[in-house]
Amino acid sequence: MKSAVVQLPGLNRDRDMIAALTKISGQAPVTIWQTETEIPDVDLIVIPGGFSYGDYLRCGAIAARMPVMQAIIDKAAKGVKVLGVCNGFQILVEAGLLPGALMRNSSLKFVCREIKLEVVNAETDFTRAYAQGQVIRCPVAHHDGNYFADDATLAAIEGKGQVVFRYAEGTNPNGSINDIAAVMNEKGNVLGMMPHPENLIEAAHGGSDGRGLFASALDVIAA
Numbered sequence: 001m002k003s004a005v006v007q008l009p010g011l012n013r014d015r016d017m018i019a020a021l022t023k024i025s026g027q028a029p030v031t032i033w034q035t036e037t038e039i040p041d042v043d044l045i046v047i048p049g050g051f052s053y054g055d056y057l058r059c060g061a062i063a064a065r066m067p068v069m070q071a072i073i074d075k076a077a078k079g080v081k082v083l084g085v086c087n088g089f090q091i092l093v094e095a096g097l098l099p100g101a102l103m104r105n106s107s108l109k110f111v112c113r114e115i116k117l118e119v120v121n122a123e124t125d126f127t128r129a130y131a132q133g134q135v136i137r138c139p140v141a142h143h144d145g146n147y148f149a150d151d152a153t154l155a156a157i158e159g160k161g162q163v164v165f166r167y168a169e170g171t172n173p174n175g176s177i178n179d180i181a182a183v184m185n186e187k188g189n190v191l192g193m194m195p196h197p198e199n200l201i202e203a204a205h206g207g208s209d210g211r212g213l214f215a216s217a218l219d220v221i222a223a
Ligand SMILES: NC(=O)CC[C@H](N)C(=O)O
Pocket: 048, 049, 050, 051, 052, 055, 059, 085, 086, 087, 088, 141, 142, 143, 144, 145
């Protein structure tokens, strides 16, 4: 499967993401710059984490208005898989590809630690390598990860299986409503998540619990 990684000024997890995709799929992703309006033929587009445009206005707000974003919206509409991690999740929400909002952490502090995630929906293109209800380890590093949605939106996403991961075992690091750590769109081809699975894919990282996400999205064997 072919993949692409979006690069924007201020993102800092792009190289980790490129390394993860290369190791797990066996081929390097293409990279896409902010001004590009055409995206090559790929099966998966990833917006990695970081601090695009210095997190000015709101995290992800400026990135969501860059030319490359319309190209991503068009690809998503055609069914191409789109994954946003951390700042990438914030960008997808700001671009209207995912419901809800990401607010300042309830502690008002940047959190950088390992948390636990429950796989709430293992029947998605991003999680099928995991078991339903499986609890995995994953690192987080953010200051605006406090997911919020109004009552109607929350009922809709919970009811339609769009909540894909929840913080588990009391490890919610940011005050997210319903312990929500990852949300997908109704069609199931766009996923946003605050934790960083690309930083837990091999022994050198101290574990490989994040590998299943990429194996699922890239359609390869997780091991
Ligand atoms: N690691 C990240 O992607 C951080 C996202 C965002 N800049 C925040 O701190 O909330």
